[in-house]
Amino acid sequence: MSEAGPGPGPVAASVCASATAAGGAGGGADALLVRCRALVRPALARAVGQLHPWTSEMAAFSLGWADVDGTPEPGASEGKGVRQALAVLGAEAVGADGRAAVAGAVAVELVHAFSLLHDDIMDGDTVRRQRATVWKAYGTGPAVLAGDALFALAVQSLAEVPGRHTGPAVRRLGGTLTDLVRGQAEDLCFEGRPWTGPGAVPPDAYRAMAEHKTGSLLGCAAALGALLGGAPDTTVAALDRAGRHLGVAFQAVDDLLGVWGDPAVTGKPVHSDLRRRKKTYPVLAALAADTPAARELAALLDTTGTPAVTGSAALPGPGATLDDPATAAHAAFLVERAGGRDATLREAADQLDAARACLRGVPLAPGPSRELDALLEFLLHRVV
Amino acid sequence: MSEAGPGPGPVAASVCASATAAGGAGGGADALLVRCRALVRPALARAVGQLHPWTSEMAAFSLGWADVDGTPEPGASEGKGVRQALAVLGAEAVGADGRAAVAGAVAVELVHAFSLLHDDIMDGDTVRRQRATVWKAYGTGPAVLAGDALFALAVQSLAEVPGRHTGPAVRRLGGTLTDLVRGQAEDLCFEGRPWTGPGAVPPDAYRAMAEHKTGSLLGCAAALGALLGGAPDTTVAALDRAGRHLGVAFQAVDDLLGVWGDPAVTGKPVHSDLRRRKKTYPVLAALAADTPAARELAALLDTTGTPAVTGSAALPGPGATLDDPATAAHAAFLVERAGGRDATLREAADQLDAARACLRGVPLAPGPSRELDALLEFLLHRVV
Numbered sequence: 012m013s014e015a016g017p018g019p020g021p022v023a024a025s026v027c028a029s030a031t032a033a034g035g036a037g038g039g040a041d042a043l044l045v046r047c048r049a050l051v052r053p054a055l056a057r058a059v060g061q062l063h064p065w066t067s068e069m070a071a072f073s074l075g076w077a078d079v080d081g082t083p084e085p086g087a088s089e090g091k092g093v094r095q096a097l098a099v100l101g102a103e104a105v106g107a108d109g110r111a112a113v114a115g116a117v118a119v120e121l122v123h124a125f126s127l128l129h130d131d132i133m134d135g136d137t138v139r140r141q142r143a144t145v146w147k148a149y150g151t152g153p154a155v156l157a158g159d160a161l162f163a164l165a166v167q168s169l170a171e172v173p174g175r176h177t178g179p180a181v182r183r184l185g186g187t188l189t190d191l192v193r194g195q196a197e198d199l200c201f202e203g204r205p206w207t208g209p210g211a212v213p214p215d216a217y218r219a220m221a222e223h224k225t226g227s228l229l230g231c232a233a234a235l236g237a238l239l240g241g242a243p244d245t246t247v248a249a250l251d252r253a254g255r256h257l258g259v260a261f262q263a264v265d266d267l268l269g270v271w272g273d274p275a276v277t278g279k280p281v282h283s284d285l286r287r288r289k290k291t292y293p294v295l296a297a298l299a300a301d302t303p304a305a306r307e308l309a310a311l312l313d314t315t316g317t318p319a320v321t322g323s324a325a326l327p328g329p330g331a332t333l334d335d336p337a338t339a340a341h342a343a344f345l346v347e348r349a350g351g352r353d354a355t356l357r358e359a360a361d362q363l364d365a366a367r368a369c370l371r372g373v374p375l376a377p378g379p380s381r382e383l384d385a386l387l388e389f390l391l392h393r394v395v
Numbered sequence: 396m397s398e399a400g401p402g403p404g405p406v407a408a409s410v411c412a413s414a415t416a417a418g419g420a421g422g423g424a425d426a427l428l429v430r431c432r433a434l435v436r437p438a439l440a441r442a443v444g445q446l447h448p449w450t451s452e453m454a455a456f457s458l459g460w461a462d463v464d465g466t467p468e469p470g471a472s473e474g475k476g477v478r479q480a481l482a483v484l485g486a487e488a489v490g491a492d493g494r495a496a497v498a499g500a501v502a503v504e505l506v507h508a509f510s511l512l513h514d515d516i517m518d519g520d521t522v523r524r525q526r527a528t529v530w531k532a533y534g535t536g537p538a539v540l541a542g543d544a545l546f547a548l549a550v551q552s553l554a555e556v557p558g559r560h561t562g563p564a565v566r567r568l569g570g571t572l573t574d575l576v577r578g579q580a581e582d583l584c585f586e587g588r589p590w591t592g593p594g595a596v597p598p599d600a601y602r603a604m605a606e607h608k609t610g611s612l613l614g615c616a617a618a619l620g621a622l623l624g625g626a627p628d629t630t631v632a633a634l635d636r637a638g639r640h641l642g643v644a645f646q647a648v649d650d651l652l653g654v655w656g657d658p659a660v661t662g663k664p665v666h667s668d669l670r671r672r673k674k675t676y677p678v679l680a681a682l683a684a685d686t687p688a689a690r691e692l693a694a695l696l697d698t699t700g701t702p703a704v705t706g707s708a709a710l711p712g713p714g715a716t717l718d719d720p721a722t723a724a725h726a727a728f729l730v731e732r733a734g735g736r737d738a739t740l741r742e743a744a745d746q747l748d749a750a751r752a753c754l755r756g757v758p759l760a761p762g763p764s765r766e767l768d769a770l771l772e773f774l775l776h777r778v779v
Binding site: 163 | 446447450513516518535536542543544548550551552554561562565569572573575577580581
């Protein structure tokens with residue numbers, strides 16, 4: 012059953028064949044993320060410090076700044092800060108000082124922390140970044156409260172920015188918040204839909220979900236930076252669209268990692284998304300193919316917990332479910348054979364191209380524009 | 396043990412001795428609430444209709460518009476709409492058309508629905524307005540999502556208002572959201588504090604909690620109405636302060652109902668807050684008294700689940716807890732004997748007077764001003 016292994020090598024290597032064009036996508040983006048975190052961190056820490064001590068403690072834990080007892084844990088479990096970097100670069104790309112974007116960067120990071128926190132409750136996830144999730148560490152009720160506190164703080168932080176950009180900035184954040192929640196609703200509703208037939212999830216519905224759930228906040232981050240940096244509406248809108256495409260690409264790569272990612276790096280069990288029967292892009296794309304592997308995959312998925320009777324030597328025996336590692340591995344093999352992996356790589360590359368086209372369509376300062384490119388590619392290369 | 400009964404007659408009758416001064420506080424306020432609900436409802440329904448169908452269904456259930464299957468249930472379990480009425484009256488009191496306040500009214504009603512929904516999860520409450528709570532009816536994860544959707548929609552609805560008032564309006568809402576969440580955090584943290592001694596909850600901490608948890612949104616409602624109606628800052632601030640005082644009064648009455656309210660009217664078991672060991676104003680005020688009843692109450696509360704050994708004939712026997720109806724009834728008797736009930740009535744009356752003083756300190760149109768007075772008194776007279 013060696014052919015049912017986790018697939019040909021690391022996922023990320025082949026996502027962006029053109030990545031090297033921008034140069035330094037790895038180290039350059041790392042340094043950029045460090046710089047943006049350093050710029051935004053004081054204001055972010057100040058905002059979190061304004062919360063009630065209890066919610067502040069949970070917020071610090073969720074941001075990776077402290078352990079569950081409140082002991083500072085500098086950087087150990089901190090996120091990369093992609094959204095704050097997009098905000099800072101959004102401002103710099105329109106010729107403003109990155110500091111103009113700080114309030115927007117704080118708001119999007121807080122919204123991101125809120126959404127991870129509440130999504131972990133809804134998804135029942137117990138581990139994030141190699142640590143317990145907030146609900147697992149503090150209880151469900153307190154985690155709901157901590158998420159609400161971050162959400163409220165995001166709105167307040169941005170609304171308190173003095174100046175003429177506040178109204179449009181908060182309007183943009185408000186639309187993003189509803190998009191984000193809509194995306195989570197769509198994703199949860201996918202779970203109840205069939206794998207095949209008229210009720211199955213078409214690729215466009217998946218893209219809309221990914222754009223809402225992931226793209227809206229990435230787009231908002233870049234757009235807020237530009238807006239607070241004084242950019243014209245067309246530039247702000249282009250950065251928003253770029254971020255939305257990036258979000259779909261990001262989600263597609265996330266889906267690849269959820270099936271073929273290295274557990275030591277992702278912190279999730281191998282084939283975790285398959286075992287949870289998530290409606291991910293690779294599986295949906297595989298099922299859409301008209302091939303024997305696609306049909307075998309459909310039969311396997313439709314008969315979870317019951318014997319998959321197809322006579323294939325690679326198929327697991329009677330009684331197998333996707334919880335069974337061998338069955339999940341076989342499903343991953345079928346997804347790949349039916350073209351699901353390649354289709355997802357293409358989708359990610361296409362969305363990345365679309366994001367780049369949005370950026371090329373408006374006048375941006377060359378230096379920050381190159382940094383934006385590097386960040387885009389870094390995100391698609393990520394292995395966590 | 397008849398002396399350990401639920402206390403002398405209905406709570407609400409004695410709260411506002413001066414209520415009749417405004418005339419028609421009952422019927423007048425009812426008609427006013429109906430008028431404001433009719434004015435705001437189309438915009439509120441339009442906003443809720445923009446949500447993802449699943450969250451829209453849960454939102455409609457939480458607002459009392461539909462049953463758990465989505466079947467319309469007009470008015471049966473709908474709230475009174477106090478916050479939307481305060482917003483409309485806030486605008487009318489500053490000489491504007493009530494329609495100017497509609498976006499603000501929608502926002503505060505959505506925030507209120509969000510806070511009930513998430514608070515019910517945190518508090519583990521299974522019944523609200525004689526129906527299952529959202530988490531009980533749909534599950535915890537979906538209820539978290541529905542609350543988030545309402546929260547996001549509130550921000551978006553207000554942020555999208557065209558005109559120069561949007562920035563200040565959203566700034567006010569942002570501050571209110573963080574206050575609201577802080578109040579819930581404070582209330583939950585009270586549960587872990589001792590009844591007596593240095594860690595006990597002092598009255599000022601209770602007032603701050605009630606102002607945050609209940610007063611901030613009532614104040615925001617009235618202030619948003621005035622702000623959207625074009626009032627000067629001093630008037631807006633006065634209406635906000637009036638609402639905050641009203642909130643503390645409202646919470647105090649709520650606490651009275653939680654101990655002595657009629658279960659047939661409140662929908663909660665008799666002595667429910669006592670049985671849940673909530674740190675309510677009547678109990679805190681009783682414990683602050685230096686009387687035998689206060690000391691007996693302290694001993695009873697400090698020995699939950701263990702025999703209360705004081706020799707009083709009225710005391711329940713060994714092994715009693717506050718879950719035991721007779722013990723809870725005796726605790727209610729002691730709260731009253733130690734002056735907790737009277738102190739709470741005084742607190743509510745004082746806060747109501749302070750609210751009225753805020754309203755008298757700024758120029759308001761006479762008709763809407765009288766309606767505001769009637770609404771204030773109606774709220775303190777409420778028995779649900």
